[in-house]
Amino acid sequence: MKISYNWLKNYIDIQESPEEIAEKLTLLGLEVEEIEQTGSDFEGIVVGEVLEVKSHPNADRLQICDVNLGEETVQIICGAKNVASGQKVPVATIGSTLPMPMKDGSYLTIKKTKLRGEASNGMICSESELGISDDHSGIMVLDEELNIGIPFTDVHPANKDTVFEIGLTPNRPDAACHIGVARDLSAVLKRPYSNPYSENTSIEGTGHSKEINIHISDTDKCHRYVGVIVDNVEVKESPDWLKQRLISIGSRPINNIVDVTNYVLHEIGQPLHAFDYDLIKDQKIDVRSFKEEFLFTTLDSVKRKVPAGSLFICDGSGPVAIAGVMGGENSEVTEKTRKILIESAWFVPSSIRLTSKSLALQTDSSYRFERGIDPNLQLNAAMRAAQLIAELSGGTLSKEYLDVHPVKSEPVIVDLRVSRVNHLLGTDLEEQTVTEILESLEIKTKSNQDDLLNCTIPTFRPDITREVDLIEEVGRVFDYNNIPTPVTVPFYTPEPISSTEKYHQMIKEIARSLGYKEITTNSLLSKKEALLLDEEEIQIDTVNPVSQENTTLRTRLSAGFLKAVRYNLNRNAETIRFFEIGHIFKKSDNSTWIPGIHEHVHLMLGLCGNKKSEDWRGKKIPFSIFDLKSDLEALFKQLGFLDQLKSVNEENHRLNYQLNDQIIAQLVIVDENLSEGFDVEEETYLAEIDLTLLFNLETISFETSYKPIAKFPTFEFDAAFIVEKSVRAGEMTHEIRNTAGSILRSVSVFDVYEGENLGKEKKSIAFRLTFLDSNKTLNIKDVEPVVQKVVQRLDKVYNAKLRS
Numbered sequence: 001m002k003i004s005y006n007w008l009k010n011y012i013d014i015q016e017s018p019e020e021i022a023e024k025l026t027l028l029g030l031e032v033e034e035i036e037q038t039g040s041d042f043e044g045i046v047v048g049e050v051l052e053v054k055s056h057p058n059a060d061r062l063q064i065c066d067v068n069l070g071e072e073t074v075q076i077i078c079g080a081k082n083v084a085s086g087q088k089v090p091v092a093t094i095g096s097t098l099p100m101p102m103k104d105g106s107y108l109t110i111k112k113t114k115l116r117g118e119a120s121n122g123m124i125c126s127e128s129e130l131g132i133s134d135d136h137s138g139i140m141v142l143d144e145e146l147n148i149g150i151p152f153t154d155v156h157p158a159n160k161d162t163v164f165e166i167g168l169t170p171n172r173p174d175a176a177c178h179i180g181v182a183r184d185l186s187a188v189l190k191r192p193y194s195n196p197y198s199e200n201t202s203i204e205g206t207g208h209s210k211e212i213n214i215h216i217s218d219t220d221k222c223h224r225y226v227g228v229i230v231d232n233v234e235v236k237e238s239p240d241w242l243k244q245r246l247i248s249i250g251s252r253p254i255n256n257i258v259d260v261t262n263y264v265l266h267e268i269g270q271p272l273h274a275f276d277y278d279l280i281k282d283q284k285i286d287v288r289s290f291k292e293e294f295l296f297t298t299l300d301s302v303k304r305k306v307p308a309g310s311l312f313i314c315d316g317s318g319p320v321a322i323a324g325v326m327g328g329e330n331s332e333v334t335e336k337t338r339k340i341l342i343e344s345a346w347f348v349p350s351s352i353r354l355t356s357k358s359l360a361l362q363t364d365s366s367y368r369f370e371r372g373i374d375p376n377l378q379l380n381a382a383m384r385a386a387q388l389i390a391e392l393s394g395g396t397l398s399k400e401y402l403d404v405h406p407v408k409s410e411p412v413i414v415d416l417r418v419s420r421v422n423h424l425l426g427t428d429l430e431e432q433t434v435t436e437i438l439e440s441l442e443i444k445t446k447s448n449q450d451d452l453l454n455c456t457i458p459t460f461r462p463d464i465t466r467e468v469d470l471i472e473e474v475g476r477v478f479d480y481n482n483i484p485t486p487v488t489v490p491f492y493t494p495e496p497i498s499s500t501e502k503y504h505q506m507i508k509e510i511a512r513s514l515g516y517k518e519i520t521t522n523s524l525l526s527k528k529e530a531l532l533l534d535e536e537e538i539q540i541d542t543v544n545p546v547s548q549e550n551t552t553l554r555t556r557l558s559a560g561f562l563k564a565v566r567y568n569l570n571r572n573a574e575t576i577r578f579f580e581i582g583h584i585f586k587k588s589d590n591s592t593w594i595p596g597i598h599e600h601v602h603l604m605l606g607l608c609g610n611k612k613s614e615d616w617r618g619k620k621i622p623f624s625i626f627d628l629k630s631d632l633e634a635l636f637k638q639l640g641f642l643d644q645l646k647s648v649n650e651e652n653h654r655l656n657y658q659l660n661d662q663i664i665a666q667l668v669i670v671d672e673n674l675s676e677g678f679d680v681e682e683e684t685y686l687a688e689i690d691l692t693l694l695f696n697l698e699t700i701s702f703e704t705s706y707k708p709i710a711k712f713p714t715f716e717f718d719a720a721f722i723v724e725k726s727v728r729a730g731e732m733t734h735e736i737r738n739t740a741g742s743i744l745r746s747v748s749v750f751d752v753y754e755g756e757n758l759g760k761e762k763k764s765i766a767f768r769l770t771f772l773d774s775n776k777t778l779n780i781k782d783v784e785p786v787v788q789k790v791v792q793r794l795d796k797v798y799n800a801k802l803r804s
Helices: 018-027 180-189 240-247 256-268 347-360 364-369 378-393 416-425 430-438 467-478 499-513 527-533 558-569 625-639 672-677 691-696 729-741 780-799
Strands: 002-004 032-038 043-054 063-068 075-078 088-092 095-103 106-110 114-115 119-121 162-164 213-218 222-231 272-276 284-289 294-297 303-306 311-314 321-322 339-347 397-402 413-419 444-447 452-457 575-587 598-612 645-648 656-661 662-669 684-690 715-724 744-753 762-771
Touching: 002 180, 002 662, 018 032, 063 499, 075 222, 075 294, 075 684, 119 672, 162 467, 180 256, 213 222, 213 256, 213 397, 213 499, 222 378, 240 256, 256 272, 256 364, 256 378, 272 321, 284 339, 294 321, 294 430, 303 347, 311 347, 321 347, 339 347, 339 378, 339 452, 339 780, 347 364, 378 397, 413 416, 413 467, 416 430, 416 467, 430 444, 430 452, 430 467, 499 575, 499 598, 499 625, 499 691, 558 575, 558 598, 558 672, 558 684, 598 625, 598 691, 625 656, 625 662, 625 762, 662 691, 715 744, 715 780, 729 744, 729 780, 762 780
Parallel strands: 213 284
Antiparallel strands: 002 162, 032 162, 043 063, 043 088, 063 075, 095 106, 114 119, 222 339, 222 397, 272 339, 284 311, 294 303, 311 321, 413 452, 444 452, 575 598, 598 684, 645 656, 656 662, 662 684, 715 762, 744 762
């Protein structure tokens, strides 16, 4: 949500700098996430006259302009198509600064330069370059009667402003406007603020008049509907002050009618809508919902399927607006409009939220309605808008207004104990101080008895319902930084971490020890990215995605790694060793927590690039799949179950690791289709381990055990076997481990040979078996029976013949 610093000054005397105000707002709970400079003070911008326009000799789209600035004539290169001799134009002279942000965060400063070999001494500006509007179609052409050389501020007032981007929490709907923010600042700065919306609950309207009839059919979803008519309006461009207010907060000016409704919305937080009165059939308004889905064309000319149960504003023939979300094209205010009906209503927040989310359409109105607005503000807001519209359009405000209010809201009274305030905040505040703080927030207080205050909560604060809410209000205005720190701080013993947390911490420590860096990536992917990973049948799509880039839950961790690889490669990273522990989600009958959804925690290990860069010692050495395989098996070894694993090769460069006939890990070379989909040009290797499955198999021990170093030497035995080419060394290694027994300490492949002398489709694999007995020195007589057992097992399983 954007709040203008200059706009705030309309309601409260601000002497502090924008940075100081931003700090105070953040301490108040209205966190300022970003501060943006908008507009310009137009220093160095003057009115010039274009004397002559010539074609640029070296660029078809550029022109050379001779511009009279009063005291001198300068040459300026201009690319605008509408520049012509005789025009009066705004010119940014050398040294002036325009509100055009650069990559480094600074703003464009005009300097002497050459464009395609021709000198340029200034800049002829468009409205967007001056920060006046978003029109960049051409240069701004001024009144011909203006004097040459006068400051541009004589033509257009300076519009330099500071805009705060506030991360508004859902419980503060009252602060979704400038007056709400000014009210909070008034409390903390201890200065009064002005509010043009004085509450007048004594005024009562009627649902009937000679000009229109208003009825609320669905009073469960609409508690109030105010209608005010302005006749004889002229729809035209808004004055500069109004346009500038809207532009400063990123709202596009449209016309004087619509701009006023937007102005009031951002001023007080009450959404309004203006209907063309003559397009309302039978001069009737009915607020109702439909039991069936309805196809409706909104103001943006989009036909939308509005779900059943949504609330509509209807006239005599049908819907003219989706209540609280967007108006309809069939009642839009245009240049032909001469009479308008201003709508100011209160809708139940949950109803508007449901409709907005179902349509994936959030507007400024729905943003406020779904958080809850002041139910007693509608009439005053409508009258404020009507008076502004009458003033800016030359219209006439109708003497009759309509206020249908079937469900009234009364202020809530909450009791507050001053002793409870001090107990929770750790303060020693007097009752008078607490009262002053609450009164500054327009919370009326009455001292009932010792230590007890009866607090009347204004209806614009629906979030305050309990004593602790009032204590929070006192704390944030008093400023948490002013709360004294206790001399002695009690020592709290944290809860012991769970076995699952220990498990994940141990995995992370092992991954880091292997040289991998941890990454954390988004669990949501775009639909295109998700389809690159798995079939659509197992994917889970979100109902109301934040954006098209975050629509589908990930089924694997691969996507996040590949996006991180692309990001790092684009920044010239040579060595990428990443790991991530995260959740994956699939549609499955083998559900975990929610029926139909399989949710497991996975570990991803990934390599890309070079394990050694090129230097004076030699050429670069890229990673291979065996580097990752080695790291993966080192991880399994440290976890203590490498010998229990069976590796099984599949197609598409995929190696599965099985434990108790369940696949617990996969090692892959990322295929070309997936690499192209994520724009990764380097060879990439991935391993993904199902930690949830691994943990449930109870293979992990968190107990640390130690063994003395063996006193006796190892005994090595080499054996080569002739097998079919299709037989994998890893599978044979697994069989050797399972067969040799406890005295086998390790087994490794040291040679693979293929030749005609072995026979067609044959190969030789040589293994080195290392034996160790902690109780004695082994010799050939001890090892030979074990080797014979291994030879017989390999012969039986793989038809392997001992070569040597």
